[in-house]
Amino acid sequence: MAGGTWEQTNRPVLPGLYMNFQAAAASAIQAGSRGTVVVPVKANWGPAGTFVEVGSEAAIGQIFAANALDNGTAYASLKLALLGGPKKLLAYRVTGETAKAASLVLKDGSDADVLQLTAKYPGDRANGFYVTIQPGVIDNTKHEVRLFEGNKMLYALLTADISAAALAEQINADESNLWITAQAVGDGTGTVATVSGAAFNGGVSGNESIANADYIALQAALEGQTFDVLALDHAADASLLASFAAWVKRVRSEGKPVMAVFGGSSADDTSASAAQKAAARSLTLNHEGVINVGTGVRLGDVDYSSAQTSAYVAGLIAGQRLNESTTYAATPFDDVTRKWTRAEQEQAVQNGVFIFIHDGRQVKALRGVNTLVTPESGQNNAWKKIRSIRVMDAINTDLQRSAEDSYIGKVNNTEEGRLALISAMKSYLGLLAQSNVIEASGYDVVLDPAYYGDSPVFKPEADQVYLQWNVKLTDVMEQLFGTFYVQ
Known part of the structure; x- marks a missing residue:
């Protein structure tokens, strides 16, 4: 499925729908058809090197075993992902070169x-x-x-x-x-x-021999898999995080709008410099498609690192409706492993760190931000919000699929054909407006005036259509300011 972004000086070669979201938007809604999470895991049993759907906590034990023997991460990571509420959860068991069947x-x-x-x-x-x-x-x-x-x-x-x-x-x-x-x-x-x-004897899990290369090899398999959010099952070192961040940036530019969620170790989460360490990760990652979790959580009598908690965040993001936000989203956790000060919380929001807080009643996410600290040309602060990116990704994916299924290679590039394409896309945006994903008075689809009209700047080829979307996304209330007068 070809697609992605395009530039005037670097036009794509493959047939497909190429989207350019220029700054003018902000948030989203609509649920249901999206929401697939992928989590690579380590285990001492279960299918390796393939994607396996996991639908319940009981299924984790049936497929991978309900324990953490041999440094296994399957049970904890997949359980946390399910708590987030994704529509679909896919596990991928990673094994090292020493893995062997008994x-x-x-x-x-x-x-x-x-x-x-x-x-x-x-x-x-x-x-x-x-x-x-x-x-x-x-x-x-x-x-x-x-x-x-x-x-x-x-x-x-x-x-x-x-x-x-x-x-x-x-x-x-x-x-x-x-x-x-x-x-x-x-x-x-x-x-x-x-x-x-x-x-039986001779069985080796192979978890001790797993290297970064084994996780990087997963990236090729992911490109052929349909999913929305990826979470790693451990606190990866800087080089592995950089590799996955680069992969996310590349595939998003090629039309695969996925997100990835990472975190740190328990030691990082509970250190006196936890806020600085988390901020440093976000600064290195710095992309709208990557989320960095900075706090660990406690569920019952078990503490989970921010890296483990990334699976929950991935499930939460994937499971939400497009008109929902992770900001102040309530969680099932009992506490956080380290409480951040007010100043540290403010730094987290500014530095692109996704954290959890305990407000005295419950544990909830603070603000739904990704790691984008410095927006690029054509981006604004909306690109720093998880909700905004989900909506833009959803619109991109839906319009691309519709164009491929019904228009590309099927409809003549005439005025009538272009009007039919525009009408269909307006109808789609109208449905989003009815669901309050976008503002009803703030959307339109037109032929890009730079390519059409009396004196276009550029002349399209016979098989090219250039469209311009004008969309104003909705957002949730996140900051309320009031003035009280006492008489």
């Missing part, structure tokens, strides 16, 4: 290897798996194959044929088997001997 080789009656069982996913968790193969209790002409983890039975198979080849075929074809694969060893004619508690 396995077990079963023998026949003569102690020869005949069947290899291998965990479906790499990780240390499968080292706790064990297998029993015994004659059936009710029908001893059949055998029961059972897979256990601790005292819990994960999988069972009742079969009359325990030859290696037949058993491998049955295990691999069984849709209820979510745990292991089987392969006959040798000629596959051997009969598997009965065993009790044969343990």
Whole structure:
């Protein structure tokens, strides 16, 4: 899907809808169809190197295991993302080069290897798996194959044929088997001997060997995935943050309007210089598509760093309606790990740091700002607000999709065709106006007068259409000023 921004001196080559948002706007609304979050995670079990949808806290445990063994981040990060309320949550397990699946080789009656069982996913968790193969209790002409983890039975198979080849075929074809694969060893004619508690071994999670390069490799996969907000599962070092920030800037300029949310370590969050450290991150990132969380939070008796909390912020951003704002958004948290002073809070807003505060009643976000500290040419202060960027992204995405589906390559570039395109886009903006995303009296779509009219500055090619959007975005009340007179 081609698209993105364009400049008069650097026009795109690929066919597509190219948008140029010049300063004149501000906020948004409308919900529902958007809201996908991606979180890369580390775990000791679960599919690796692929996107997996996670719909509930229970699903986290089923897919990745409900623990943080081997420095796993899946459970905490995905739980926090779900608390934010995204429409859809995608997890991507990152593994290092040492990751390996646990396995077990079963023998026949003569102690020869005949069947290899291998965990479906790499990780240390499968080292706790064990297998029993015994004659059936009710029908001893059949055998029961059972897979256990601790005292819990994960999988069972009742079969009359325990030859290696037949058993491998049955295990691999069984849709209820979510745990292991089987392969006959040798000629596959051997009969598997009965065993009790044969343990898997050799599984390695690979989390310790994960390097920045493993996360950077994720960027290529992300380009082929449809999503809205990305959060990292740990406090990345400056070089990795710079890499992801550069990636966000590039793909946004190419027509993929995604956001990324980052944070810092627990040590940074609770240090005396927490405000300065957070501000330094934002100053380095400095982009409307990147959000920097500066405070950690407490939920129950567990403290989460600002980096972990970034998953919650990503879910919150993705789950909101376009007419909602993260400013003063209430959260489920019990406290923050460090309370910022009034002066530090003011600095956070000015320095592009997204923080949480405890107002004496609840924990809430202070102000919905991104890391854009110094707007570029063509931008104004609206570009510093998360809500404004979401609305501009939504309009960009919707109009681009509509143009590709119904106009590009399908409608002749005549006056009638251009008027039909303008009419359709006005109708779309009218729906946004009805929802108070934009002001009803402040929008229009016209042919760009620089390219059309009696004396255009530039002459379009036969297959080019230049449009001008004039939109005034709405915003929420964030600062109320009152004067009280006492008589």
